[in-house]
Amino acid sequence: MLRSMQRSFRGSLALLLCLTLLLSACGANETGSTATSATGGNAAQAEPTKAPANTEAPAATAAPAATEAPTEAPDSNTAAVTLKLWHMPNGAAPAEAMQKEIDAFEAANPGIKVEPEMLDWGAAFQRIQTAVQGGEGPCVVQLGTTWNPTFAAMGGLRPFSDAEITELGGSDSFVDASWETTQLIGQPGAFSIPWFADVRALAYRADLLEQAGLKPEEAFKDWDSFEQTLKTIQEQNPDVAGIAFPGRNDWNVWQNSSMWIWNAGGELLSNDSEAAFNSDKAIAGVTEFAKLYGEKMTITNTLELNSSQVDAAFGDGRTFSIITGPWLISNARTPEADGGWANRTVADNLAYAQFPAGPGGQYTFVGGSNLAILKSCPNPEEAFKLVKFLTANESQLRYTQNIGMLPATKTAQSDPQIASDPLYSVFIAAAANGKTSASIAEWGQIESVLNEQLGSLWDDVAGTDGVITSDKVKERLDKAATTVDELLGN
Amino acid sequence: MAASPHSKPSLWRRMKQHSLAYKFIAPTVVAMFLIHFIPMVQGLYLSLLDVRLTTLTLYLKAPFVGFKYYREVILALLFGSDSSRISGMLNATGNTIEYTFWTNVATLTLGMILALLLNRKFRWRGIARTLVLLPWVVPTFVTGTIFNFIWLQQGGLANRILVDWLGIIDQPITWLIGPNSLYALVIATVWRGLPFATIMMLASMQVIPLDLYEAAELDGANGLQRFRYITLPLLKPILATLVLFGVINGLYGGYNIAVQMFGGGTAFAGEYADLLVPAITRQTWERHLYGFGAASSVLLMILLLVFVGIWYRVFRSSLRTEGGS
Amino acid sequence: MxxxxxxxxxxxxxxxxxxxxxxxxxxxxxxxxxxxxxxxxxxxxxxxxxxSFKTRQEFTVGSAFWPQSWHFENYSVMWQRVNFSKYFLNSIIICSATTLVVTILASMSGYALARFRFPGAGAFSLGILGTQLIPGTLFLIPLYMTFLWIKNTLHIPLIGTNFGATVLYVGFFLPISLWIQRSFFATIPVDLEEQAMVDGATRFQAFWYIVMPLAGPGVISTAIFVFLTAWDELLFAWVLNVQTIPVGIRQFTGVAGSEQRYELLSAASVVIILPVALMFFLLQKRFIAGLTAGAVK
Known part of the structure; x- marks a missing residue:
């Protein structure tokens, strides 16, 4: 009696455990194959097991005709190679934009299937790190430009051969600042290929500038004229602030400050091996930047905002100018029903200018993303085909405009679609004077230190009601420099 | 207790007698060792190694640096430090203690008031009890998201209520940056933690015999006295539990809310509100200083143990009475 | 009167x-x-x-309390944009499995601790409380490395899988749950079991047929506690690459250019609260009863 009772208990327990394991095993696939089998709602994509879990749904609603073609193609070709692609949420409709490229690639390369998965920026680094260390992951992966050296140093990226680079058009065919980000200092070759460039500039309201009787060439010429312009605009339009930019609560903390450092004649690092962002020139640049808030040329709560909220403040007409990237162009051209700004005063009067020149020059930040092939990829040849497709002219033009970024190749940039567009052309000019992060493995860490101290500086600014001295800036930057030098082993 | 034998037989016999008990606790023991203790021992050792991004693959074979990180922190405690890696950690420690203090004080005080209000006879008591518990089912990372919207200086709900609806203050308050950041974090935490504390206290209040109050009333005790001399002493055991939970949650918590509330995932809440767990996480996963992160975690654990020690001294008596009942 | x-x-x-x-x-x-x-x-x-019914613009500007018009489509857009069903399903699977396993194991261990004074019980209790004092940041890296090692050498997929997450969470929540359970068992009179055992039942039968049904509220309280906490876990899920809701929801916010979709984030948050709120409403009577019983002891 006792035995049988215990046995039946054990039995039921074992059953429960099995059930649990089964349940968990169901969802075990890293790419979330569970979702494919379970999302009955998206019946159109549910058939092939290889169907990407991530992007199918938006693609289905956006372009049902487009998704049908590729799902049929591999059925006829059983020897299909499947490439996993990890990408981040680029643009306003990231999954749709990516699916369009994949559909085009699959149509041009029967026999290769691409299985995309979208990672969020917050988790992406960690997932790629695990993929590199675990030896299992995607074939092609999007890397933030500052990540390339880190993963290259970890030995996780398959270098591109000279022949392959030539096949892509050679290193000269890419924007210089972007190409720099494919390197790892101290090692030859490229570890990734530029995919798109994220160039920063100043977006402003052309109508307000005109009302003030100012010419853009004059208004944004240098720091003095820029501040004068902001003050004039604020005087004439009491409801509109001069400028808005995010403070600490944002991913772009160091990027925004770096342009003031460069234009003041400073550098972030000297010889890629030592902190230089606490030089007198750099301090002067950051102080000048902080002054915009201190002298009340910004919207009142600008420091608590993030980039997206700053963009919205501009879209809402609350600020004359913002520090931003090319993505506002697609905002301005998207109808209001789809979340865009089309037909608003702002959209009709959107204009861009390069950052006002400082005593040290007129530079801007160039970031963006690269494409890399992981060493663990079993089909590097097919993976290269995908990289080649995505960096070729056709895809470059379509994809970058869909996501609101700048193409990374000079050919695509000189295409009339981009080059003769009055808005995009500002970015192309700016990109020529682009600067970016150092191609060293420690950059990610440096960035984290910079964000911390520059972010805290915005806290100081907010806490002291905007009065910030260059001493305070120096204190922050010195602290960051000590930490960065420590990380660099100095 | 019921199964415990009358005389004291040998250890082996007693163990054999309780074979069922051992079978019952076996899975837990395995889980405790696999998920908690073995990794913890590794973590302790890790805190003596120079493990960073480039040496992570070596893991426990990474260069041994001994108590370097501990020495750094202790020296910085005494003399200060130029490196923001260490001074940031000390700063986060101060914030964490302040955060723990305020979350506990606010949660317990408000929870007590709320529990007293709920522990009356009124018609909508059942609904009220349920509604009070609602914030507890809101996950913390959602809490962070909600409060990000609430705190916005322009158009946020908090300032809308304070300035526009009630008119208590003239100027909107800035919460998400500057010195108020910590309080923004505290209030969000209290909002999420209040329901649980309330219900626990309410549960304890409900088992206090009513005749105690009646007798006190006959003796002429007023409401405040009844609370002071009857309710509060009898609530001491549950208060002890809640304080312990509060201290653990305060010292080890705040990550989810901070990540979502400040800057959509950057997890840096500024020097005013940077807590230890977010700071350690940043050192570990952004700077890849795994060894230093482990050492900081150990120091954090020591800090908690100190607090638990204080807690034990304060609540020792009430723990004993609880154990005796 | x-x-x-x-x-x-x-x-x-x-x-x-x-x-x-x-x-x-x-x-x-x-x-x-x-x-x-x-x-x-x-x-x-x-x-x-x-x-969750506002537009993105209304949200970022924070203009009004009420939306200008009610955008119910936010929910469907949200669901499709990041393939929310994947994360939602993963979370449901992981949390249900964890809750189930933890509740069963915690009942057994909690009962053993409440009823038997076995050699080592003191050390065991101390160990349980000890687990609660270890900061997660201390054993996160070792767990990550161990899981990675198991994956690479034994080929048991513990990283990035629901199975791995379940294993982790079971280990995570078992000690504290068993501590909660223990206090419930302590409130159940021993006489009932003894009576049953006099009538010829084994200790195990007494536990399974007499005690467990009485422990209902306690079990439910523990289950809710475990489910809620697992539903809420972000740090470990993120590092171990588990695709749960807290991880997935971060796709709505991000770096510049990827447009923070707060209205979608809100819609997602509402959907995240729904299952737990629902479960809570269904069980709240017994849950509060359980808490009451637990608090007495």
Missing amino acids: GISVTERTTAKSLRVDQHRLRRFLVSRAYDLLLLLIIALLLLPIIFLIIG
Whole structure:
């Protein structure tokens, strides 16, 4: 009696455990194959097991005709190679934009299937790190430009051969600042290929500038004229602030400050091996930047905002100018029903200018993303085909405009679609004077230190009601420099 | 207790007698060792190694640096430090203690008031009890998201209520940056933690015999006295539990809310509100200083143990009475 | 009450009436205060629900409390944009499996701890409390490395899988759950089991058939606790690459250019709260009863 009772208990327990394991095993696939089998709602994509879990749904609603073609193609070709692609949420409709490229690639390369998965920026680094260390992951992966050296140093990226680079058009065919980000200092070759460039500039309201009787060439010429312009605009339009930019609560903390450092004649690092962002020139640049808030040329709560909220403040007409990237162009051209700004005063009067020149020059930040092939990829040849497709002219033009970024190749940039567009052309000019992060493995860490101290500086600014001295800036930057030098082993 | 034998037989016999008990606790023991203790021992050792991004693959074979990180922190405690890696950690420690203090004080005080209000006879008591518990089912990372919207200086709900609806203050308050950041974090935490504390206290209040109050009333005790001399002493055991939970949650918590509330995932809440767990996480996963992160975690654990020690001294008596009942 | 006849009683009842009136007023004042606090507690949730129907623009500008028009489509857009069903399903699977396993194991261990004074019980209790004192940041890296090692050498997929997450969470929540369970078992009179055992039942049968049914509220409280906590876990899921809701929801916010979709984030948040709220409402009577029982001990 006792035995049988215990046995039946054990039995039921074992059953429960099995059930649990089964349940968990169901969802075990890293790419979330569970979702494919379970999302009955998206019946159109549910058939092939290889169907990407991530992007199918938006693609289905956006372009049902487009998704049908590729799902049929591999059925006829059983020897299909499947490439996993990890990408981040680029643009306003990231999954749709990516699916369009994949559909085009699959149509041009029967026999290769691409299985995309979208990672969020917050988790992406960690997932790629695990993929590199675990030896299992995607074939092609999007890397933030500052990540390339880190993963290259970890030995996780398959270098591109000279022949392959030539096949892509050679290193000269890419924007210089972007190409720099494919390197790892101290090692030859490229570890990734530029995919798109994220160039920063100043977006402003052309109508307000005109009302003030100012010419853009004059208004944004240098720091003095820029501040004068902001003050004039604020005087004439009491409801509109001069400028808005995010403070600490944002991913772009160091990027925004770096342009003031460069234009003041400073550098972030000297010889890629030592902190230089606490030089007198750099301090002067950051102080000048902080002054915009201190002298009340910004919207009142600008420091608590993030980039997206700053963009919205501009879209809402609350600020004359913002520090931003090319993505506002697609905002301005998207109808209001789809979340865009089309037909608003702002959209009709959107204009861009390069950052006002400082005593040290007129530079801007160039970031963006690269494409890399992981060493663990079993089909590097097919993976290269995908990289080649995505960096070729056709895809470059379509994809970058869909996501609101700048193409990374000079050919695509000189295409009339981009080059003769009055808005995009500002970015192309700016990109020529682009600067970016150092191609060293420690950059990610440096960035984290910079964000911390520059972010805290915005806290100081907010806490002291905007009065910030260059001493305070120096204190922050010195602290960051000590930490960065420590990380660099100095 | 019921199964415990009358005389004291040998250890082996007693163990054999309780074979069922051992079978019952076996899975837990395995889980405790696999998920908690073995990794913890590794973590302790890790805190003596120079493990960073480039040496992570070596893991426990990474260069041994001994108590370097501990020495750094202790020296910085005494003399200060130029490196923001260490001074940031000390700063986060101060914030964490302040955060723990305020979350506990606010949660317990408000929870007590709320529990007293709920522990009356009124018609909508059942609904009220349920509604009070609602914030507890809101996950913390959602809490962070909600409060990000609430705190916005322009158009946020908090300032809308304070300035526009009630008119208590003239100027909107800035919460998400500057010195108020910590309080923004505290209030969000209290909002999420209040329901649980309330219900626990309410549960304890409900088992206090009513005749105690009646007798006190006959003796002429007023409401405040009844609370002071009857309710509060009898609530001491549950208060002890809640304080312990509060201290653990305060010292080890705040990550989810901070990540979502400040800057959509950057997890840096500024020097005013940077807590230890977010700071350690940043050192570990952004700077890849795994060894230093482990050492900081150990120091954090020591800090908690100190607090638990204080807690034990304060609540020792009430723990004993609880154990005796 | 007020209909007394003699003068003396009228005077007395007047006093009583006054007293009652005062009590009544004080009581209503308390009601009002309670109402106010409840309103403050609920306001953020209401704000979130209303926000989930706004447009992105309204959100980032933070212009009005009510939306200009109600955008119900936010929910379907949200669901499709990040393939929410994947994360939702993963979370449901992981949390259900964890809750199930933890509740069963915690019942057994909690019972053993409450009823038997076995050699080592003290050390075991201390160990349980000890697990609660270890900061997650201390054993996160070792766990990550161990899981990675198991994956690379034994080929058991513990990283990035629901299975791995379940294993982790079971280990995570078992000690604390068993501690909660223990206090419930302690409140159940021993006599019942002893009676059953006198009638010929084994200890195990007594546990399974007599004690477990009585421990219902305690089990439910523990289950809710485990489910809620697992539902809420972000740090470990993120590092171990598990695709749960807390990880997935971060796709709505991000770096510049990828447009923070707060209205979608809000819609997702509402959907995240729904299952736990639902479960909570269904079980809340027993849950509160369970908490009460647990708090006594």
